[in-house]
Amino acid sequence: MNLPVLKAADFASDQDVRWCPGCGDYSILAQMKKVLPDLGVPREKIVFISGIGCSSRFPYYMNTYGMHSIHGRAPTFATGLKSTRPDLMVWVITGDGDALSIGGNHFIHCLRRNLDINIILFNNRIYGLTKGQYSPTSVEGQITKSTPMGAIDHPLSPLSVALAAEATFVARSIDAHVKHLGDTLQAAAAHKGTSLVEVYQNCNVFNDGAMAYAQEKKQRVENVVELEHGKPLIFGENSDKAIRLMGNHLEVVNTADVPADDLLIHDAHDPNPAIQMMLARMRYPEMPEPIGVLRQVEGVATYNDQINEQVTAAKAARGEGDLDKLFRSGDTWDVA
Amino acid sequence: MIETTAKKIQSVTGITVRLCGDSGDGMQLLGTQLTNTSALAGNDVATFPDFPAEIRAPRGTRAGVSGFQVQFASEEIFTPGDVLDALVVMNAAAFVTNIGDLRKGGILIVNEDGFNDKEFKLAKMESNPLDAEVLMQQYRVVKVNMTKMTRDAVAEHGLSTKIADRCKNFFAMGLVYWLFGRSLEPTLRFIDAKFGKKPDVAAANIAALRAGWAFGETTEEFGESYQVEAAQLVPGTYRNIMGNQALAWGLIAASKLSNKDLFYGTYPITPASDILHELTKYKNYGVRTFQAEDEIAAICATIGAAFGGTMGVTASSGPGIALKGEAMGLAVMLELPMIIINVQRGGPSTGLPTKTEQSDLLQVMFGRNGEAPMPVLAPRSPGDCFDMAVEAWRIATECMCPVMLLSDGYIANGSEPWKIPTVSEMPKIQCSHPEGRNGDEPFLPYARDENLARPWAIPGTPDLMHRVGGLEKEDGTGNVSYDPDNHQHMCETRAAKVARIADRIPEQDVFGDTKGDVLVVSWGGTYGSCHTAVDRCRKAGHSVSHAHIRYLNPLPRNIGDLLRSFRTVLVPELNSGQLRMLLRAEYLVDCIGINKIKGKPFTVTELVEEISHHATVLRQSKAG
Numbered sequence: 013m014n015l016p017v018l019k020a021a022d023f024a025s026d027q028d029v030r031w032c033p034g035c036g037d038y039s040i041l042a043q044m045k046k047v048l049p050d051l052g053v054p055r056e057k058i059v060f061i062s063g064i065g066c067s068s069r070f071p072y073y074m075n076t077y078g079m080h081s082i083h084g085r086a087p088t089f090a091t092g093l094k095s096t097r098p099d100l101m102v103w104v105i106t107g108d109g110d111a112l113s114i115g116g117n118h119f120i121h122c123l124r125r126n127l128d129i130n131i132i133l134f135n136n137r138i139y140g141l142t143k144g145q146y147s148p149t150s151v152e153g154q155i156t157k158s159t160p161m162g163a164i165d166h167p168l169s170p171l172s173v174a175l176a177a178e179a180t181f182v183a184r185s186i187d188a189h190v191k192h193l194g195d196t197l198q199a200a201a202a203h204k205g206t207s208l209v210e211v212y213q214n215c216n217v218f219n220d221g222a223m224a225y226a227q228e229k230k231q232r233v234e235n236v237v238e239l240e241h242g243k244p245l246i247f248g249e250n251s252d253k254a255i256r257l258m259g260n261h262l263e264v265v266n267t268a269d270v271p272a273d274d275l276l277i278h279d280a281h282d283p284n285p286a287i288q289m290m291l292a293r294m295r296y297p298e299m300p301e302p303i304g305v306l307r308q309v310e311g312v313a314t315y316n317d318q319i320n321e322q323v324t325a326a327k328a329a330r331g332e333g334d335l336d337k338l339f340r341s342g343d344t345w346d347v348a
Numbered sequence: 349m350i351e352t353t354a355k356k357i358q359s360v361t362g363i364t365v366r367l368c369g370d371s372g373d374g375m376q377l378l379g380t381q382l383t384n385t386s387a388l389a390g391n392d393v394a395t396f397p398d399f400p401a402e403i404r405a406p407r408g409t410r411a412g413v414s415g416f417q418v419q420f421a422s423e424e425i426f427t428p429g430d431v432l433d434a435l436v437v438m439n440a441a442a443f444v445t446n447i448g449d450l451r452k453g454g455i456l457i458v459n460e461d462g463f464n465d466k467e468f469k470l471a472k473m474e475s476n477p478l479d480a481e482v483l484m485q486q487y488r489v490v491k492v493n494m495t496k497m498t499r500d501a502v503a504e505h506g507l508s509t510k511i512a513d514r515c516k517n518f519f520a521m522g523l524v525y526w527l528f529g530r531s532l533e534p535t536l537r538f539i540d541a542k543f544g545k546k547p548d549v550a551a552a553n554i555a556a557l558r559a560g561w562a563f564g565e566t567t568e569e570f571g572e573s574y575q576v577e578a579a580q581l582v583p584g585t586y587r588n589i590m591g592n593q594a595l596a597w598g599l600i601a602a603s604k605l606s607n608k609d610l611f612y613g614t615y616p617i618t619p620a621s622d623i624l625h626e627l628t629k630y631k632n633y634g635v636r637t638f639q640a641e642d643e644i645a646a647i648c649a650t651i652g653a654a655f656g657g658t659m660g661v662t663a664s665s666g667p668g669i670a671l672k673g674e675a676m677g678l679a680v681m682l683e684l685p686m687i688i689i690n691v692q693r694g695g696p697s698t699g700l701p702t703k704t705e706q707s708d709l710l711q712v713m714f715g716r717n718g719e720a721p722m723p724v725l726a727p728r729s730p731g732d733c734f735d736m737a738v739e740a741w742r743i744a745t746e747c748m749c750p751v752m753l754l755s756d757g758y759i760a761n762g763s764e765p766w767k768i769p770t771v772s773e774m775p776k777i778q779c780s781h782p783e784g785r786n787g788d789e790p791f792l793p794y795a796r797d798e799n800l801a802r803p804w805a806i807p808g809t810p811d812l813m814h815r816v817g818g819l820e821k822e823d824g825t826g827n828v829s830y831d832p833d834n835h836q837h838m839c840e841t842r843a844a845k846v847a848r849i850a851d852r853i854p855e856q857d858v859f860g861d862t863k864g865d866v867l868v869v870s871w872g873g874t875y876g877s878c879h880t881a882v883d884r885c886r887k888a889g890h891s892v893s894h895a896h897i898r899y900l901n902p903l904p905r906n907i908g909d910l911l912r913s914f915r916t917v918l919v920p921e922l923n924s925g926q927l928r929m930l931l932r933a934e935y936l937v938d939c940i941g942i943n944k945i946k947g948k949p950f951t952v953t954e955l956v957e958e959i960s961h962h963a964t965v966l967r968q969s970k971a972g
Contacts (some may be wrong), residue, residue, distance in 0.1 A: 027827065027828075041762065054810070055813055056807065056808055056809055056811070056812070057807070061652070064818075071424075071815050072815050072817070072828065073620065074815075076813055077813055077814065078359070078814075078815035078816070078817075079655060079682075079816050079817060080815065080817025080818060081648065081651075081678060081814070081816055081817065081818065082648070085648045085675070087651065088640065088644070088648035088649050088652065089652035090649055090654070091638065091640075091645070091649045091652060092638070092648065092650055092652025092653035092655075092656070092658075092660065093653060093655055093807075095611065095636060095638065095649070095653070096652075096656050096657075096658040097657070097658070097806075097807065097808065098835045099808060100656070100807050100808060117641055117642060117645070118641065118644075118645055121640075121645070187620055193797055225394070251732070266911060319636050319638070320636075321818050322631050323629075323632070323634060323635075326631035326632035327631075330632045332606075332632060333600070333630055333632045333633030334698065335597075335600065335604055335771045336635070336771055336772075338589075338600075338630075339587070339597065339768045339771075342587065342588065343387075343388050343537075343588070344391060344585050344586060344587045344768065345387070345388050345585070345586055345587075346584070346585050347578075347580075347582070347583050347586060348585060
């Protein structure tokens, strides 16, 4: 079959994009449009589902099928759709408030069911669409419209939550790190099971520069470590720093000071999430923050496969249902 | 095997029996068996299971009493009966909570082993009520040491006392079967199917059942037994069916008639859960059930399935419907077909989970933000749940909109004989999906047909890519629109779409004359009591008619004329007047409510009293 060759522009809808100028969302949209043509999936087979928030306007800008649903619930719509239409490629677009506050419940359950979809979580650590209240990922002490004396909640890490739910694909990337973002989206799309990608995304209106340590190229090399499966965690401008596992904690070492064999080798495929959880807990400024694929475990059954396999198995065991037979099963009587 | 009896047999037209005991005593099982056996004997039957919300409330307490009432008759009946001809009580608590409903002269069968100081204390009773002289004068009391006799009967099967005591409901069953001339055969078949893998338990239950029968046959306490002849029902093949089961089967039938697989997204809640338990058995019919993490996930998954072109259904009860409110609004906005079922229970809040009520009518009519009209259908009896489920899906697909199906705990758990339909003779439900565009014309996901329905274009279809969502849609294109005139137009269109359904549903039918003194207007599970009460009033010479509404939104097109054709309109409801409010608002016709909010259905007697009072006043005013 000759599929038409699609370009990024083919995935643009006719709607004007209405994010604030300079918003990190533009970069994610651009990378998505760039990645999709390479996946070999026709546009009509792709569905974007979002909740509510700035990021959730995303589906309107994609020339695919889409649903802009209600706050926090995008994974649940995806569950109904993917369970009944496993032939579709489903992307969920969500934000830190949408996925972790109002939608925290659905987020966990989608991950533990391992529905074969991709969740892209735009984390800007602030509520944008409601104009600047703190979010579940805002740092402690953050001054916002709703926290004039500083936020007192302890922030939630989406990666930790995902690992606790034993998600099969957990990754992080950064809006400004476009090459890395594209590669990560591609890896998420290739994974069978729920893929979670947290994307650090700058809200230049309400929380500008909150993640500059990871977004600006110069700072990034010192504050971010790029994970690669099977490789040591090396970072720093001169690749002079690395991560070592000491007892039950991780520490930063100088590569010059320790033998290469002592360095932690990243194992994304380890079904035991213990060390991956340690990576997820690495926080700036005490530690560099990991980006890339923290966890990728293949071979775990997906919810959509299993719900459909049960139907197939039931038909094989009992034959196609016959309603007339069902209605007349058990005790019946005739009235003449 | 044919059971025979040497005693006299008295023929009666109908019997109302209530069986009650502790939650763990197996009363629901006993009631279900008596119902099925009576239905198989050709009687018309109507049932009313009544059990506590607690799974096992402290044994022996009043809170733990579980009851099952059944009326079986040789004529058509519509209710499980008001007053009891016979009452079986397994312990003191069951006695004290139920004796008030036994008619004077009725039969009281007592498990005397459930009447001792320990039981009296648990039931908070001062003394043994069986000692009261007045009891013997008012009722025909038969005391049986059921626990002891059951132990004796099953002794040879070597069961523990605990297991042996569990057989005592079968002893009671045997005795009741003898008393009312029921065959043991269906229950023997049931025991074989249910306990076949535990032969000792099966044998013990059979022994207990036969011992109960033999006791009736030999005891001098009973001089005679009773016989209820078969009822004259419409010819056909029948089975006994419960409301929730009929609803589940109706959904599967609708899915077959429309050639669509069924996706059922739900979260467990009383009294709706049995629909899930039933549906999940039928995966080979293309049924996919999803037990979601919460009520919201349940409906949202259903909407997701509907977006993909599947028949989506979700169900709950009032508290869950409250949680689904926002998503229902989205379903209205998306204009996708689906069914939302509310099996009502007593409210507000957690309310009375196992008791019936009709207090969610205004909730399902208006319980959403914004102008979000939705068709509302209400089955009137257990068997009618089947027909209304099919009807709900027909309307949903014709109009491309979510449809609310409003059942209640009374019909959900009640049962009646159901004339089995032949599926191939039922009209098909047409639903189709557009397959492509007209040349270069842009695809308009919100273009409309004569029913104002938009096309059900599903993902996977080339060239029809479009985005839906909860922001207001521009007419035609479906693009986000903040245009004021468009918003008004869309609100009016969504309302008109629902209103126009009135042109295609049947006119309201009337039992009795189409004009006169009193019109009784009812809806939902009160059908049986209202119909029977009106029938009695008419036979007593009153000018009374009955209109039972199954389509609550939109209402049938002739309702207004009908209301204006009577001098008085009475609206009996198990709420404080919700349909009455709608009728007054819509038609400016005054209506008088008969309202009961006790978690119990209407008795025929109380309705007859109210209706005949109004009818008498009107007749006298005419005469004067």
